Amino acid sequence: MAGVKQFNEEEALGRALDLFWARGYRATSMLDLAEATGVQRGSLYNAYGDKEEIFLIVLQRYSEAYLARVSAAFSGDDVAAALTRYLDACIAIMMAGDPPRGCMTTKTATDTALNGERVHIALKGFLDEVEKAIAGYLATPVFAARLALPPAEAARLLVTFTRGMAVLERVYQDEKRLHESARSLVKALVR
Amino acid sequence: MAGVKQFNEEEALGRALDLFWARGYRATSMLDLAEATGVQRGSLYNAYGDKEEIFLIVLQRYSEAYLARVSAAFSGDDVAAALTRYLDACIAIMMAGDPPRGCMTTKTATDTALNGERVHIALKGFLDEVEKAIAGYLATPVFAARLALPPAEAARLLVTFTRGMAVLERVYQDEKRLHESARSLVKALVR
DNA sequence: GTCAAACTTGACAGTGCTGTCAAGGATGCG
DNA sequence: CGCATCCTTGACAGCACTGTCAAGTTTGAC
Numbered sequence: 001m002a003g004v005k006q007f008n009e010e011e012a013l014g015r016a017l018d019l020f021w022a023r024g025y026r027a028t029s030m031l032d033l034a035e036a037t038g039v040q041r042g043s044l045y046n047a048y049g050d051k052e053e054i055f056l057i058v059l060q061r062y063s064e065a066y067l068a069r070v071s072a073a074f075s076g077d078d079v080a081a082a083l084t085r086y087l088d089a090c091i092a093i094m095m096a097g098d099p100p101r102g103c104m105t106t107k108t109a110t111d112t113a114l115n116g117e118r119v120h121i122a123l124k125g126f127l128d129e130v131e132k133a134i135a136g137y138l139a140t141p142v143f144a145a146r147l148a149l150p151p152a153e154a155a156r157l158l159v160t161f162t163r164g165m166a167v168l169e170r171v172y173q174d175e176k177r178l179h180e181s182a183r184s185l186v187k188a189l190v191r
Numbered sequence: 192m193a194g195v196k197q198f199n200e201e202e203a204l205g206r207a208l209d210l211f212w213a214r215g216y217r218a219t220s221m222l223d224l225a226e227a228t229g230v231q232r233g234s235l236y237n238a239y240g241d242k243e244e245i246f247l248i249v250l251q252r253y254s255e256a257y258l259a260r261v262s263a264a265f266s267g268d269d270v271a272a273a274l275t276r277y278l279d280a281c282i283a284i285m286m287a288g289d290p291p292r293g294c295m296t297t298k299t300a301t302d303t304a305l306n307g308e309r310v311h312i313a314l315k316g317f318l319d320e321v322e323k324a325i326a327g328y329l330a331t332p333v334f335a336a337r338l339a340l341p342p343a344e345a346a347r348l349l350v351t352f353t354r355g356m357a358v359l360e361r362v363y364q365d366e367k368r369l370h371e372s373a374r375s376l377v378k379a380l381v382r
Numbered sequence: 383g384t385c386a387a388a389c390t391t392g393a394c395a396g397t398g399c400t401g402t403c404a405a406g407g408a409t410g411c412g
Numbered sequence: 413c414g415c416a417t418c419c420t421t422g423a424c425a426g427c428a429c430t431g432t433c434a435a436g437t438t439t440g441a442c
Contacts, residue, residue: 004408004409004419005418023303024302026218027217027302027303029399030399030401031399039420040420041401041421042403042419042420042421042422043420043421045400045401045402046418046419046420047419050401051400102301106301106358107301107303109361109362110215110293110298110302110361111215111301112214112215112218112298123362124363127359148378148379149378149379153371153375154375156368156371156372156375157372157375157376157379159355159359160355160356160359160372161352161355162355163354163355163358163359164350164353164354164355164356164358165351165355166358167300167354167355167358168318168350168351168354171300171311171315171318172315177347180344180347181344181347181351184340184344184347184348185348187340188340188348188380189379195388195389195438195439196388197389197390220428220429221431222428222430230390231390231391231392232430233389233391233392233432233433234390234391236430236431236432237388237390241430
């Protein structure tokens with residue numbers, strides 16, 4: 001039972017993501033991770049050093065998947081439809097799981113901010129990327145023409161708003177309510 | 192040193208509020224509260240039962256102060272100015288302290304949601320009240336006439352957006368950025 | 383003055399988490 | 413085959429927090 005890595009790293013990191021997602025960074029202990037992945041605590045320390053390192057790896061995967069969904073939403077030439085698709089995707093991401101797991105980055109961001117400098121920087125990087133991606137899509141002339149705001153402002157507003165939805169999801173756990181708010185935002189944003 | 196309550200309850204609860212505000216519900220321990228208030232841990236258990244009880248009392252005070260600021264913002268007959276005052280007040284509340292303490296209810300709401308059933312219900316009640324109050328002010332004809340959305344929708348959107356600002360405050364700690372986003376929202380919301 | 387009630391204090395047991403380490407076993411290279 | 417290397421495992425020390433409690437002290441009512 002030793003000599004070479006005994007566990008499937010892909011699978012273990014996937015399970016670690018699920019756990020961080022469900023509980024947030026701080027509320028997840030190494031023991032939790034060990035149980036969820038089936039890998040002994042000592043092995044995790046040996047392989048990754050500490051919880052922060054595991055989280056950073058896992059956030060990278062999360063980020064890639066998230067950006068892919070953002071990209072998928074901004075297709076076609078109807079801004080309102082694209083924005084609605086994007087916001088609905090955000091809602092779907094948060095409402096997945098039983099109980100719904102919410103938004104991993106929002107949970108972590110509000111986890112007293114000082115979770116560790118590197119985690120904080122990684123979160124900032126994630127939001128920067130999302131905002132930049134959205135701003136890029138919205139700058140398409142066919143989209144920009146119908147927006148009530150310049151693309152960059154609209155992108156920032158959307159990022160802020162989706163974080164707000166993540167908070168309200170935690171409080172109300174009411175998917176319908178989130179969709180309604182999302183539609184309101186689209187109405188206000190599209191001329 | 193006994194027989195009758197030795198500590199100033201007003202002052203102790205005020206300090207408890209400061210601590211919950213700075214750290215969030217979960218990250219604040221009874222020991223922290225004891226140190227901050229100068230009241231022994233045992234005395235706190237004796238007087239209030241447990242942390243949840245203290246938090247509920249303290250949230251009530253917070254809520255009253257918050258609603259008073261909301262009310263103050265919605266004066267005059269210029270919607271854009273009123274909304275800007277409200278959002279600026281939210282920002283001011285979050286940026287106070289050194290380091291800035293952020294938004295207490297947002298921190299607590301995202302603290303893994305299951306902080307305790309009563310805390311959860313109290314948070315819901317707080318947001319309901321804020322939304323209701325804003326919707327009431329926005330329903331004033333002079334305000335409603337210039338909104339891009341019905342008052343109820345606008346109120347819900349504002350609540351969601353301010354929660355989002357609370358998250359971004361944690362991530363970027365950039366007051367200017369928050370004011371800019373706030374101005375964007377006002378632009379989108381006022382016709 | 384007496385006494386029950388109320389408050390304070392320090393201590394204790396129990397739990398859970400972290401980070402480290404030594405011992406032991408498997409592996410693959412030379 | 414021999415051996416250094418790498419991984420696993422269980423254990424340990426240390427720390428922080430919770431909730432409870434008994435003992436002691438003060439108070440106010442009678």
